[in-house]
Ligand SMILES: Nc1ncnc2c1ncn2[C@@H]1O[C@H](COP(=O)(O)OP(=O)(O)O)[C@@H](O)[C@H]1O
């Protein structure tokens with residue numbers, strides 16, 4: 001139980017935060033931040049642990065968001081069934097993109113570019129196709145009742161995301177402590193050496209991208225369910241690809257708490273920037289860029305690493 | 320006569336215009352320590368890569384333990400029982416010694432506790448017992464070589480390919496390593512080692528192969544092979560054997 005104790009503590013702290021978030025603005029901000037954290041957990045598994053940096057996690061987020069919305073709006077599928085279907089669809093997109101790019105041996109910047117290209121192609125297609133509602137997007141009919149996975153007020157959504165984020169943390173820890181996790185990190189550190197030790201690198205990367213896509217898909221489906229609307233630039237736009245990678249990088253790449261810490265920090269940072277700079281369009285992106293540069297320059301292991309080193313230094317100082 | 324463990328048939332490997340391995344055939348029996356020597360650039364490391372599957376041969380076959388593994392990737396060959404170390408050490412830099420070795424141990428022990436326990440045991444055996452939690456990136460040259468051996472050993476290979484694990488070690492470290500290699504052999508692992516440290520080779524190997532410019536030019540017991548004029552010339556240049564025989568060796 002020890003390895004999961006810290007997760008329990010963080011989950012309880014989140015719960016306390018959520019129960020204090022009475023104002024709609026705060027709850028809204030927290031829902032968005034934790035949905036991004038969830039997407040970040042997906043990215044972190046493949047990028048942080050596996051070393052495969054995707055610039056196109058929007059492909060998974062968007063596939064799930066669209067499937068969730070279209071299944072309900074067009075085909076009258078039950079909201080919960082649509083949610084499960086949406087996550088499965090994201091995983092499937094993960095299999096396809098993973099197979100095509102890893103099979104071809106794409107790594108590093110080539111992998112980043114191909115994932116970006118997939119996401120962009122999907123954005124263009126979603127914007128043009130009939131089934132997705134084209135440029136107008138797809139609305140999920142408002143029906144606020146738990147049986148439709150819709151709730152009055154923000155708080156229920158917040159609890160749902162928090163449960164999912166907690167599950168993502170548990171899943172991440174479980175991966176860390178498994179053979180699969182050891183193989184994944186080995187492939188990141190040195191693929192040739194890993195293969196010589198019997199690691200099927202292609203298979204490990206495929207497994208990682210499927211889990212990664214499913215986690216980010218959960219975030220996409222939840223996003224659609226929360227806003228009851230998707231269009232191409234929300235679902236497949238570069239914004240979510242950037243958020244999904246910025247959160248773990250800022251919080252701590254390849255760590256259990258990195259995506260959560262990073263998403264909350266970025267959210268707080270963005271709010272503060274708005275307060276200071278007003279609603280200048282694009283201010284978040286400029287700030288993200290600045291913050292990423294800062295993190296890469298002074299704290300490669302992110303805020304979590306910074307905190308660990310800070311406390312280690314204090315302990316050493318006290319002793 | 321028992322079946323051979325490894326058979327190479329007419330292996331050839333080209334890198335662009337360069338033929339690094341040129342029609343190498345050999346038959347390795349089960350057990351024992353076999354040496355591979357030869358000048359730099361002779362193709363020794365490439366030969367190991369072809370056996371372990373890190374590189375694919377252009378022509379020829381690799382038969383291992385009764386099966387044809389020529390088309391199998393490196394990971395599948397590791398499953399069959401071929402382990403290798405890398406001459407240029409390839410640690411998983413971000414992991415501890417224990418975690419590095421556990422990656423190898425996971426091949427036969429799927430459960431984390433088993434793999435970690437096994438890793439600790441093997442690290443101990445190669446003299447890394449005191450550094451289990453050290454980051455691999457912090458290790459000295461000698462410790463990195465030990466880590467290479469430990470990782471490969473953790474896959475529980477039938478054939479272990481050691482690529483210059485003694486290079487860069489000081490004489491006392493070399494002396495410490497000899498019993499480790501002998502113990503592996505005693506335990507039933509067939510060992511093939513590429514080595515330049517001649518007294519270690521003479522000490523450990525019952526049989527030597529000599530590779531020069533991608534070809535096997537001699538083989539036999541170490542004492543004989545090192546007297547072979549062809550071998551001396553491959554190291555020292557044409558006419559060297561005759562000069563040595565005349566007692567000069569200079570000029
Ligand atoms: N991946 C590679 N690409 C191109 N040339 C290579 C490669 N690997 C080895 N070589 C060349 O093949 C020859 C044999 O190299 P190698 O097997 O490393 O020799 P040795 O281990 O005997 O010193 C050398 O000329 C080397 O430059």
Ligand SMILES: [Mg+2]
Nearest residue numbers: 363364365406
């Ligand atoms: Mg070599």
